Amino acid sequence: MELTLKKRNKKTIIPGFSLTLGYTMLYLSIIVILPLSMIFFNTFSMSWSEFYETISHPRAVASYKLTLGTSLGAGLINVVFGTIIAWVLIRYEFPGKKIVDGLVDLPFALPTAVAGIALATLYSPNGWVGQFFDFKIAYSPLGIIIALTFIGLPFVVRTVQPVLQNLSSEVEEASASLGANRIQTFTKVIFPELLPAMITGFSLAFARSLGEYGSIVFIAGNIPMKTEITPLIIMTKLEQYDYVGATAIATVMLIGSFLFLFIINIIQWVTNRKFNQH
Amino acid sequence: MSIQVQNVSKRFGSFQALSDISIDIESGELIALLGPSGSGKTTLLRILAGLEGLDEGAILFDGENITGVSPKERKIGFVFQHYALFRHMTVFDNVAYGLKVRPRKERPSKAEIAKKVNELLSLVKLDNLADRYPSQLSGGQRQRVALARALAVEPKVLLLDEPFGALDAKVRKELRRWLRKLHNEFHVTSIFVTHDQEEALDVANRIIVMNNGKIEQIGTPDEVYENPKSPFVYDFLGNVNLFRGRLHNGKLTQGQFEIDVPTYLDSHEEAVGYVRPHDIHIEKVQTSNDTVAATIVHIHLLGPVVQIELKRDDIDEYLEAEVTKEHFNQLGIKKGDIVYIRPKQLKVFIPEDFSI
Numbered sequence: 001m002e003l004t005l006k007k008r009n010k011k012t013i014i015p016g017f018s019l020t021l022g023y024t025m026l027y028l029s030i031i032v033i034l035p036l037s038m039i040f041f042n043t044f045s046m047s048w049s050e051f052y053e054t055i056s057h058p059r060a061v062a063s064y065k066l067t068l069g070t071s072l073g074a075g076l077i078n079v080v081f082g083t084i085i086a087w088v089l090i091r092y093e094f095p096g097k098k099i100v101d102g103l104v105d106l107p108f109a110l111p112t113a114v115a116g117i118a119l120a121t122l123y124s125p126n127g128w129v130g131q132f133f134d135f136k137i138a139y140s141p142l143g144i145i146i147a148l149t150f151i152g153l154p155f156v157v158r159t160v161q162p163v164l165q166n167l168s169s170e171v172e173e174a175s176a177s178l179g180a181n182r183i184q185t186f187t188k189v190i191f192p193e194l195l196p197a198m199i200t201g202f203s204l205a206f207a208r209s210l211g212e213y214g215s216i217v218f219i220a221g222n223i224p225m226k227t228e229i230t231p232l233i234i235m236t237k238l239e240q241y242d243y244v245g246a247t248a249i250a251t252v253m254l255i256g257s258f259l260f261l262f263i264i265n266i267i268q269w270v271t272n273r274k275f276n277q278h
Numbered sequence: 279m280s281i282q283v284q285n286v287s288k289r290f291g292s293f294q295a296l297s298d299i300s301i302d303i304e305s306g307e308l309i310a311l312l313g314p315s316g317s318g319k320t321t322l323l324r325i326l327a328g329l330e331g332l333d334e335g336a337i338l339f340d341g342e343n344i345t346g347v348s349p350k351e352r353k354i355g356f357v358f359q360h361y362a363l364f365r366h367m368t369v370f371d372n373v374a375y376g377l378k379v380r381p382r383k384e385r386p387s388k389a390e391i392a393k394k395v396n397e398l399l400s401l402v403k404l405d406n407l408a409d410r411y412p413s414q415l416s417g418g419q420r421q422r423v424a425l426a427r428a429l430a431v432e433p434k435v436l437l438l439d440e441p442f443g444a445l446d447a448k449v450r451k452e453l454r455r456w457l458r459k460l461h462n463e464f465h466v467t468s469i470f471v472t473h474d475q476e477e478a479l480d481v482a483n484r485i486i487v488m489n490n491g492k493i494e495q496i497g498t499p500d501e502v503y504e505n506p507k508s509p510f511v512y513d514f515l516g517n518v519n520l521f522r523g524r525l526h527n528g529k530l531t532q533g534q535f536e537i538d539v540p541t542y543l544d545s546h547e548e549a550v551g552y553v554r555p556h557d558i559h560i561e562k563v564q565t566s567n568d569t570v571a572a573t574i575v576h577i578h579l580l581g582p583v584v585q586i587e588l589k590r591d592d593i594d595e596y597l598e599a600e601v602t603k604e605h606f607n608q609l610g611i612k613k614g615d616i617v618y619i620r621p622k623q624l625k626v627f628i629p630e631d632f633s634i
């Protein structure tokens with residue numbers, strides 16, 4: 001008797017589990033895994049030494065560093081300011097709030113090339129903003145970070161916003177009535193609640209930045225070894241009909257992105273664990 | 279700590295949530311704030327805690343006006359209706375929170391904090407769950423964590439908002455008993471909100487009955503139950519039977535049926551007599567003409583008290599009576615019998631008393 005009961009309990013209550021799981025696997029295979037495996041497949045036509053030479057070319061290595069560095073930088077900037085924007089949008093009432101809220105999504109809607117051209121014009125040495133600075137913004141890694149910050153902004157705002165919305169004010173009141181000051185309440189109570197969402201937002205913005213191309217090429221200047229991003233190297237190789245070389249670099253990006261997302265997922269899993277145990 | 283609430287009013291927009299509330303609470307009392315949902319109980323409690331501002335009036339703690347003092351400085355323990363535990367902290371860290379956020383000079387050492395937290399956890403019988411997260415606890419356990427967390431800062435006042443509201447009946451009873459015991463040990467001035475009259479009567483040493491943002495009555499459980507000041511309080515605290523009629527010459531007349539009410543000498547065209555079920559006298563044969571005939575509709579045989587539902591024969595109204603099992607057996611009545619009833623004790627209110 002007990003045995004049968006146990007068995008039944010193991011079954012999930014939500015119907016259609018096997019169907020939806022099967023569908024998910026099929027969908028992922030066609031949409032994600034199949035194209036990605038083509039990348040590996042293409043690189044097999046290279047010898048190991050050819051492959052190694054292509055991916056460890058100084059120009060390629062410099063581009064990895066640049067892409068990674070600027071993506072991390074932009075992701076971190078977005079975590080800070082995206083969280084602040086989400087905070088302001090949830091906690092305060094001010095005229096034009098709806099408009100600001102709508103503006104946040106604009107980087108999603110805008111073709112990235114448009115954003116790239118606009119930013120390049122603004123930040124070029126004699127542009128509206130660029131003219132006030134002694135150092136170069138456009139055509140430098142700084143310009144790339146600005147472009148990536150722009151396109152990554154919505155991710156953090158939109159992941160943190162609902163969490164902040166659902167955070168009951170009672171938790172803050174509890175903290176205050178226990179004698180905590182505002183800073184303590186923020187760092188010990190609110191921030192830990194937001195952290196998982198911030199990490200999610202960061203990883204989304206970061207992943208998006210790794211592969212970003214359209215908005216960067218205009219503002220980056222694409223100087224080899226200095227402001228040339230990895231996706232651009234892939235494009236250049238493709239334009240020279242070096243498909244194999246392009247896929248070799250793409251393989252590196254693929255594995256790199258996967259590794260980073262994997263690490264972020266682990267971090268996320270650790271921070272999320274306490275909220276989800278039952 | 280003693281608490282004085284002086285003429286406090288609070289408005290939310292155009293809605294008057296509290297009007298002219300005045301209460302004197304002595305140090306060490308255990309007070310129940312009783313009233314229907316929406317009567318302003320939570321609002322009053324939040325004002326006491328400093329979580330909500332007030333429009334008029336003042337709050338005094340030990341004679342000192344603290345109306346403008348922030349919640350952080352009030353030294354109160356607040357237990358929220360939905361516990362408001364910190365989800366990302368273990369039970370231990372939740373309870374330790376109030377000690378850990380103290381300014382460095384007043385903060386106890388790590389070892390002292392651990393000792394204190396463990397003491398509290400064993401007090402609330404959660405010693406073995408110190409490392410759990412709130413999501414891994416049952417409702418009753420969460421409630422006890424919230425209580426331990428509030429007690430950790432050694433508050434001068436403990437405020438509890440419907441502390442047993444969301445729990446099932448058995449756990450409620452247990453926590454109720456436990457709260458009383460806790461209060462006996464610590465003597466910290468405590469106010470708890472409830473909409474359950476039984477809970478209020480059982481736990482508190484004084485009850486504040488609220489309705490529509492006003493205080494209806496303040497008194498000991500005995501006073502408010504035995505001597506309700508308004509129809510609302512009568513109605514809210516337990517079951518009641520109504521006898522509507524005309525008040526004249528110390529008699530409440532209802533058609534042919536007359537009830538003697540010698541203490542009410544003024545005349546009113548409309549008056550309502552309130553009678554508790556256990557104040558209804560039942561007899562099988564009519565011995566005097568101050569009784570009225572009624573048919574037994576239903577009998578609940580539950581433990582030592584027997585509840586009898588009756589329907590009046592003269593008018594279309596139902597009554598509820600309660601007799602002891604012993605008396606019930608003596609009467610030898612059964613469903614469908616016609617009996618004669620008489621209110622042993624009744625309280626008359628005239629329409630002006632009805633605050634609607």
Ligand SMILES: Nc1ncnc2c1ncn2[C@@H]1O[C@H](COP(=O)(O)OP(=O)(O)O)[C@@H](O)[C@H]1O
Nearest residue numbers: 290293295313314315316317318319320321322
């Ligand atoms: N922040 C608020 N804004 C507007 N109305 C409120 C607010 N808080 C409470 N109220 C209103 O005040 C009344 C009393 O609320 P409350 O004190 O929570 O009642 P209770 O705790 O007795 O159920 C309710 O009608 C409620 O809608």
Ligand SMILES: [Mg+2]
Nearest residue numbers: 316319320321
């Ligand atoms: Mg309430």
